[in-house]
Amino acid sequence: MATEPGADADEAAEFDIVIAGSGAAGMTAALTAAHLGATAVVLEKTGSFGGSTARSGGGIWAPGNTVLRRAGVADTPGQASAYLAHVTGGHVPAERRQALLEHCPAMLDLVLAMTPLRFAWVPGYADYYPEAPGGLASGRSIEPVPLDGNVLDGELARLNRPYLPVPDGVAVTQADYRWLTLGPRHPRAVAASAKVAGRLARRRLLGHRMLSLGQALAAGLRAGLLSSGVPVWLNTPLTGLVMTDGRVTGVRAVRDGEPVLIRARRGVLIATGGFERNEEMRLRYQRPPIGTGWTTGATGNTGDGIVAGQELGADTGLMDDAWWGPSIPLPGGPYFCLAERNLPGCIMVNGAGRRFVNESAPYVDAVHAMYEGNTAENPHIPAWLVFDQRYRDRYVFAGLPPRRPLPRRWYAAGAVFRAPDLGELAAQIGIDPRALAQTVARFNDFARKGRDEEFRRGDSAYDRYYGDPRVRPNPNLAPLARAPFYAVKIVPGDLGTKGGLRTDARARVLRADGSVIPGLYAAGNASAAVMGHSYAGAGATIGPAMTFGYIAARDLIPAAEDAVNRD
Numbered sequence: 001m002a003t004e005p006g007a008d009a010d011e012a013a014e015f016d017i018v019i020a021g022s023g024a025a026g027m028t029a030a031l032t033a034a035h036l037g038a039t040a041v042v043l044e045k046t047g048s049f050g051g052s053t054a055r056s057g058g059g060i061w062a063p064g065n066t067v068l069r070r071a072g073v074a075d076t077p078g079q080a081s082a083y084l085a086h087v088t089g090g091h092v093p094a095e096r097r098q099a100l101l102e103h104c105p106a107m108l109d110l111v112l113a114m115t116p117l118r119f120a121w122v123p124g125y126a127d128y129y130p131e132a133p134g135g136l137a138s139g140r141s142i143e144p145v146p147l148d149g150n151v152l153d154g155e156l157a158r159l160n161r162p163y164l165p166v167p168d169g170v171a172v173t174q175a176d177y178r179w180l181t182l183g184p185r186h187p188r189a190v191a192a193s194a195k196v197a198g199r200l201a202r203r204r205l206l207g208h209r210m211l212s213l214g215q216a217l218a219a220g221l222r223a224g225l226l227s228s229g230v231p232v233w234l235n236t237p238l239t240g241l242v243m244t245d246g247r248v249t250g251v252r253a254v255r256d257g258e259p260v261l262i263r264a265r266r267g268v269l270i271a272t273g274g275f276e277r278n279e280e281m282r283l284r285y286q287r288p289p290i291g292t293g294w295t296t297g298a299t300g301n302t303g304d305g306i307v308a309g310q311e312l313g314a315d316t317g318l319m320d321d322a323w324w325g326p327s328i329p330l331p332g333g334p335y336f337c338l339a340e341r342n343l344p345g346c347i348m349v350n351g352a353g354r355r356f357v358n359e360s361a362p363y364v365d366a367v368h369a370m371y372e373g374n375t376a377e378n379p380h381i382p383a384w385l386v387f388d389q390r391y392r393d394r395y396v397f398a399g400l401p402p403r404r405p406l407p408r409r410w411y412a413a414g415a416v417f418r419a420p421d422l423g424e425l426a427a428q429i430g431i432d433p434r435a436l437a438q439t440v441a442r443f444n445d446f447a448r449k450g451r452d453e454e455f456r457r458g459d460s461a462y463d464r465y466y467g468d469p470r471v472r473p474n475p476n477l478a479p480l481a482r483a484p485f486y487a488v489k490i491v492p493g494d495l496g497t498k499g500g501l502r503t504d505a506r507a508r509v510l511r512a513d514g515s516v517i518p519g520l521y522a523a524g525n526a527s528a529a530v531m532g533h534s535y536a537g538a539g540a541t542i543g544p545a546m547t548f549g550y551i552a553a554r555d556l557i558p559a560a561e562d563a564v565n566r567d
C-alpha cells in the first residue's frame with residue numbers, strides 16, 4: 001500500500017473531503033481541494049492509480065479553455081452552449097450544461113498551475129457533430145503534451161497500465177495517431193513517425209521516460225497531488241457511506257485488510273468510475289447482448305460508488321447507456337475501432353449482409369444503431385467490418401502496420417476471416433452471398449461517384465478527420481475490389497459506462513424527488529453523464545469528469561471566496 005509521508009492512520013482518519021476513486025474526476029477534485037487549502041484523501045480500490053483515465057487517449061473536451069484560445073480556435077460561449085444543448089437533446093438540465101461550460105476553463109487553469117501538465121490542441125479533431133448548431137469542425141479537444149514520467153519517481157510504478165501497450169518511452173499523441181494510421185507511405189505519416197522517433201531519441205539521451213495520452217494525464221495529476229501533499233491510498237476500497245444527522249460525514253473502507261471509518265468534515269465525493277466491469281449490473285440495466293467482455297474500461301470499475309449512493313436513496317440516470325464503440329473481440333481483449341471504420345475501402349454490414357449505419361459515424365451512435373436495429377431478420381450483433389486487400393495494404397489496422405498478415409490467433413478465435421472472393425467470405429461468416437455481393441456493388445458505385453447516397457458517409461467533417469486525404473473527392477470512400485477480402489467481427493464495446501448517480505449543477509447527489517443528499521457529491525462515470533445519450537467530441541468524458549470534480553471540491557469548501565453557484 002502506498003501512503004504519503006505524514007499520512008499515518010490516526011492523523012489521517014479525518015479530512016475535509018474524502019474522495020473515492022483516483023481517475024480524472026477524483027484527482028482533479030483533490031487538487032482543487034488542496035488549492036483551496038482544505039485537506040483531502042483519495043481512496044483507490046486497486047493497487048494502481050489512474051483508473052480508465054490512465055488507459056485512455058487523454059483527450060479533454062473543454063470549450064473556451066486557455067489552450068484553445070492560444071491556439072486560435074475561434075469559439076464563443078454562445079456557440080458552445082448552443083452546441084451542447086443540441087447534442088444532449090433535452091436529456092440534461094440547462095444548469096448542468098452551463099456549469100460545465102462555465103467552469104471548464106478555470107478547471108484547466110488550475111490543473112496547469114498545480115501540475116507539470118501542459119496541453120495542446122488536437123488540430124482539426126472535429127466535434128462529433130460539427131455541422132450542428134454551434135459545432136466546430138476545428139474541434140474543441142486538447143490532449144496532454146508528452147510528459148516525463150520521472151516527475152513521479154517511484155510512484156510511476158503504480159500508474160495503471162495503458163489500454164494499448166507501447167514500447168517503453170515511445171510517446172504517440174492523438175495528433176500523431178491520425179497520420180500514423182495512414183501507413184508509412186503517406187507524407188504526413190512519414191512526418192509523424194519522424195517526430196515520434198526524434199522525441200524518443202532526444203528523451204532517451206536525457207534519461208526521460210516519456211508518457212503520452214491518458215498515461216501523461218494521470219501521471220501529471222498524480223504529480224500535482226504529490227507536490228500538494230494530498231495522500232492517495234491504494235488498495236483501499238470504499239465499501240459504504242456514513243450518515244450522521246441526515247448528512248454524509250464519512251466513508252467505510254478497507255485498509256490494510258481491516259475495515260476502517262474515514263471521517264469527512266465537509267463531505268464525500270464519489271469518483272469511482274462506471275460499472276462496466278460489473279456483470280450483474282450490466283445485465284440488470286443494459287440491453288442484451290451485454291456483459292463485461294467487450295469493455296476497455298478499468299478493471300476496478302464495478303459500480304461500487306453508485307451502489308453506495310443508492311443505499312442512501314440516491315437516484316440514478318442513463319444506466320442503460322455507455323461510451324460505446326464498435327470493437328473487435330480479439331483473443332487478448334477487445335480492440336476499440338477508431339480510424340479503422342473511417343478509412344476508405346471498408347464497409348460494415350449486419351448478419352443479413354446489409355449496411356445499416358454510416359460506418360464513420362461517432363462511435364456512440366454506431367453502437368446505438370447496432371442495438372436499435374438488432375432484430376432476428378436483421379441481426380446487427382455481431383456486425384462485420386468487410387474490407388479488401390488494398391485497404392489492408394495501405395492502412396494500419398488494429399495497431400498492425402499495413403501489409404502485415406493478421407495474426408493466426410485472430411482467425412483461430414473467429415474474430416477475423418479471409419477469402420479469395422466475396423461469396424466465399426460471406427459463406428464463412430454465415431451471410432447470404434447474394435446480399436453481400438449486392439451491398440458491395442452498390443457501395444462501390446457510391447465510392448466511384450464519391451457520394452454515399454445511403455448513409456452520407458464522408459459528408460461530415462468528423463467522418464473526414466480519420467479519412468485518407470489522398471482519396472478524392474471523398475476521403476472515406478473507396479471501392480472494395482482487390483482480393484482477398486476480409487471480414488472482422490464487430491461487437492458493441494465501450495470505454496466505460498456513462499450512467500450513475502444523478503447530480504445537480506453543483507455535483508451534489510440527488511434523490512428521486514430532486515432533493516439533495518447533504519454532503520454527498522459525484523463526478524465522472526460514477527455520475528449520470530452531462531452528455532446525456534450523446535458525445536460532444538473527443539474528450540467529452542474526461543473534460544466533464546475533471547470539471548465536475550473541480551466543481552464539487554469548490555462547492556464543498558465554504559471558505560472559498562469564489563464558491564460555485566452558492567445559494
Ligand SMILES: Cc1cc2nc3c(=O)[nH]c(=O)nc-3n(C[C@H](O)[C@H](O)[C@H](O)COP(=O)(O)OP(=O)(O)OC[C@H]3O[C@@H](n4cnc5c(N)ncnc54)[C@H](O)[C@@H]3O)c2cc1C
Nearest residue numbers: 021023025045051052053057059238273300524525539542
Ligand atoms: C481505451 C480508452 C480510451 C479512452 N479515451 C478517452 C479520451 O481520449 N477522452 C475521453 O474523454 N475519454 C476517454 N475514455 C473514457 C475515459 O477514460 C473515462 O470515461 C474517464 O477516464 C472516467 O474517469 P473517472 O474519473 O470517472 O473514472 P476512472 O478514471 O475510471 O477512475 C475511477 C477509479 O475508481 C476506482 N474505484 C472503483 N471502485 C472503487 C472503490 N470502491 N473505492 C475506491 N476506488 C474505487 C477505480 O479502480 C478507478 O481507479 C477512454 C477510455 C478508454 C478505456
